[in-house]
């Protein structure tokens with residue numbers, strides 16, 4: 239089944255966006271929406287390291303002083319000079335000075351020592367760090383963000399076929415990034431998968447965590463912590479027998495574990511007497527991917543994201559590039575247009591936005607980006623999206639001369655009237671940030687979509703690439719089997735509607751997860767109203783690009 243673009247769903251994304259992560263520099267999502275938007279991580283990196291190091295240094299100095307004091311008390315007590323042992327000697331206690339000193343030691347000194355032992359001042363330093371973070375006006379990631387980052391990793395793994403061991407060894411897309419994950423890190427990724435009811439990845443990562451703690455000295459996680467998750471994932475993957483064996487082991491290595499015994503009984507109840515009694519003959523582990531999603535479309539999407547585009551040699555023989563100079567102004571500085579395909583028409587405008595303009599757009603958009611928690615259309619579950627932004631990610635024409643200029647340019651590029659188009663929308667994709675297959679137009683049944691705008695449906699989309707991710711992050715068309723990698727300064731353009739106003743389902747598209755690097759895009763959605771003389775509608779659908787790929791001339 240296809241999950242079509244659902245406008246109400248997006249309304250929820252925009253208006254119901256979780257504000258948890260962000261003010262000032264508001265966060266989009268993440269490693270999506272793992273999760274944290276790259277722009278936030280960059281900001282965090284900027285000041286955070288120095289400040290934390292400084293506060294930690296101060297804390298360590300104060301702790302060192304405190305422990306030194308305690309040590310000198312200990313030495314004093316031990317030292318023969320103090321004749322503390324003599325306290326046991328009746329004669330010593332009868333000496334008033336000694337008696338006084340002994341009492342002092344046992345009262346005020348002891349109070350001082352116990353105070354010293356208790357007052358490690360951690361709270362004070364933690365408060366300092368917290369305050370400093372608030373002053374920074376950067377929202378720091380929380381547990382939810384960590385979860386999102388983990389889910390982002392899993393998505394990357396699926397999309398780009400990244401092996402769990404490689405990832406844990408810090409090998410991303412064949413490059414060693416120098417950092418490796420500990421058993422505890424792997425456990426956390428597995429736990430995020432478990433919380434998302436993704437038992438395929440739970441199993442993968444818990445296995446990796448087990449492998450790692452076996453060779454770590456000291457292990458970063460207890461085996462018993464891992465086993466419970468691992469066993470449950472095995473059970474979910476149809477292997478209660480192995481789940482039972484592992485849970486028995488759990489009960490053995492951690493006899494006080496609060497759930498181990500109960501779980502053993504529970505797994506036993508899943509097995510026939512015959513299976514229960516013979517626990518040597520274990521079925522192999524069959525780990526299958528999560529099937530809650532539209533697996534067919536997902537596979538197409540992921541394949542395209544890996545760059546496996548479909549070739550259409552006939553089409554390729556017809557496409558071409560041209561200079562668009564159909565207005566006086568353009569005679570001096572024509573647009574460079576590359577036609578990717580016809581029917582439906584998809585083109586790339588080369589070098590249509592400058593570095594300066596990009597920097598302004600990013601600057602204007604950054605305080606508005608927010609992370610969103612979105613509802614998965616299929617499963618109804620909430621997912622953290624590090625790919626979407628709040629409604630306030632829109633940039634209005636009058637906000638800055640650069641925005642105005644870009645809007646004027648879109649008119650020249652597309653020959654479509656900009657008066658009814660939506661404001662420029664900016665998105666910053668974080669680790670694993672992506673956008674599932676969707677349509678930009680509202681479907682017939684979505685009768686209320688764009689109603690308040692009163693401008694009709696989205697006739698066309700212009701997508702400016704405002705950065706160039708190192709790997710991943712392609713825009714792909716799942717029905718057409720093609721895609722394109724973002725090239726900074728360029729813009730992708732297509733019509734969403736056929737000439738009779740019908741939504742063109744061939745335009746279904748998606749943004750692939752960013753594997754390395756950063757992806758910024760700006761979207762311009764152009765509406766039907768106002769195009770009566772620009773792209774007049776027709777009685778049939780296929781008048782479509784009789785204009786042979788030229789954007790409808792004025």
Ligand SMILES: O=C(O)CCC(=O)C(=O)O
Nearest residue numbers: 673712713748749759761
């Ligand atoms: O970022 C991309 O490549 C596509 C974004 C998109 O489809 C959208 O924002 O509607």
Ligand SMILES: [Fe+2]
Nearest residue numbers: 676677678747
């Ligand atoms: Fe889109």
